[in-house]
Amino acid sequence: MAVAPQTALQQAVTDLMPLAAKIFDEVRSASRDIEGVTRPAWSVQDQAAGDILLQVAQQQGLTTHVDAVGNTYATLPGRDEGAPRVVSGSHLDSVSRGGNFDGLAGAVAAVIALAALRQAGLVPACSLSAMGTRCEESVWFGIAYVGARLAVGAMERPEFDALVRLDSGGSIAAHMADLGLEVEAIWRQRPIINAANTKAFLELHIEQGPLLIERKTPLGIATAIRGNLRYGDAVCRGAYQHSAATPRRLRQDTVLAVAELLRRLEDLWHGIEDGDDPSAVFTVGKLFTDPENHALTKVPGKCRFSLNFGSTKQDTLDRFDRALAAAADEIAQRRRVHFDLGAAVGSSPTPLEPTLREALNASAERLGIPAIPFATVGHDASVFARAGIPAAVLLVRNGQGSHNPHETMEMEDFEQGVQVLAATMFDLAEV
Ligand SMILES: [Zn+2]
Known part of the structure; x- marks a missing residue:
């Protein structure tokens, strides 16, 4: 396995942390509620989160696009652009009056990781994409992982057509169309993501339990999804x-x-x-x-x-x-x-890919960043894993749980996570 020249990449990640903090602040401002943030999927708030990320990605020289579902992508082209990609990301939406980092941390981390690789002058073997998924929490529609499921072709049309907002009764298709998405293209293009075009999916996510705080460790590598x-x-x-x-x-x-x-x-x-x-x-x-x-x-x-x-x-x-x-x-x-x-x-439980867990662990060890293994809760990564795409989850220390406005992720811990993520994405492209 090729080893990225760590000093340049590490420095680039560190240099980009003020930008990451600015993204968190801007998205928070765009989705502020009476308490915490509210970003329902396919609302103007989660749309704003995606737009802010795409704008930063473009400024950083990454190519961007939005799929038919509304999932966002920023891409660092590889030497072989036709080869299966390495994708990392998490969800843009939040629960009602939730915390700003649940989901968003992973979406931001992926964009920052790619921007850092580019700043460090690294060209990966395959293209690397940072994905912002829609509708993992699904406060409006009540069914989790909708954006990821649609992307991998794991939702059939009757189920999709029956999805309506729990409060207003408005259809999911109408909400997507209101944001300018061409809903019919979902069915023409499915699956947008599969094992043939994606070799790995890595998700950075804040820890939603107290284990990393208790163990005084910045990162966790999920063994499996319960x-x-x-x-x-x-x-x-x-x-x-x-x-x-x-x-x-x-x-x-x-x-x-x-x-x-x-x-x-x-x-x-x-x-x-x-x-x-x-x-x-x-x-x-x-x-x-x-x-x-x-x-x-x-x-x-x-x-x-x-x-x-x-x-x-x-x-x-x-x-x-x-x-x-x-x-x-x-x-x-x-x-x-x-x-x-x-x-x-x-x-059913979802096993995570041992080789990806090992790759994350190897990066953490090489960078001297402590990381411990433990089981995690449901994330978008489980949808990718079930679709046959090797997947792994990197957890970042966070207090007070999540789904509330009191998350305590520190930017120092976030930086450690991005360091491991960027190095691992680059390494995975080479194998
Ligand atoms: Zn989440």
Whole structure:
């Protein structure tokens, strides 16, 4: 593998950091809300984010274009422009009143990485593209990864045609057309991105958990993207009974039944997490009795709850599901209640490409930048990976999580991420 002349490239990345900070500020100003930022996909706000990035890219001597979906691209042409490209990027849109860096950090990082390579006078073997994807968060349409899915041809027309804004009912096609996009071209050109024209997709993203802060490490290299298994509206039904007059053996107490079920699932989770799957997570996001009927003096006859299991291993998700069914059956019989878990929804885990993870790790080591491996949550990268395009995710230290205005990514950490990204993109072009 060829090694980029690091000093020139490193210096160029450092020199470009004020420009990166300016992009973040400009996009923030263009999408400011009462609190944080709001950039719905195919709104004037995420359009502005894309326009700002494309303008900077042009000023930096990169070629730019926008695909039929509205995804933006800035490209540093390679020696062989017809060869499959290396693409990096992330989403331009945000959640409602979210943080400025979730998504945008990856879109900016890719443009800055290419600008730095160009400033350093490096011509890669294949073309390198910085992509800004539309509609990963999808506050308007409620379905994630729309821009990336359309780009790789992983969304069929009936699903697309049925997508309407949750609040206004306006169609997705109408919103795209309002921004001057030729929607029909999506279907003529599909897939816009595939394994034949793209050899790798790298996504830089802020970490949405607290691990890098805890480990005092600037970067993470994702091992895989967790899948999940979710029961969003489970209910336990028993009987409302007098709290003082009903002996234990005759009670049909749903709260204690659910509590026992959750206790068992938590014990199982601890065992799995301490054992062979540290990526396992388990969350009970909702748990409540019926306010119309519950009372201090009643045995609770109904309890609603949600279950959300996550893991990078399908085997772990299956294990949780089997244990849940067995425990629910046993507890229901013994406690004289009935569990109705409702329909399960979920997504399968997405492995990330080992050779790309190794390439990111090699760059970080060579640059002396600490980076640790761990599992991550869903990102656009999963869509590319499922489409057969080797994909990897580089995580940047960030406090306070994301999807809120209080993200704390430091520009020093962002710079380290761009250093690793730029070096890796160049190296991947050579192999
Ligand atoms: Zn994101």
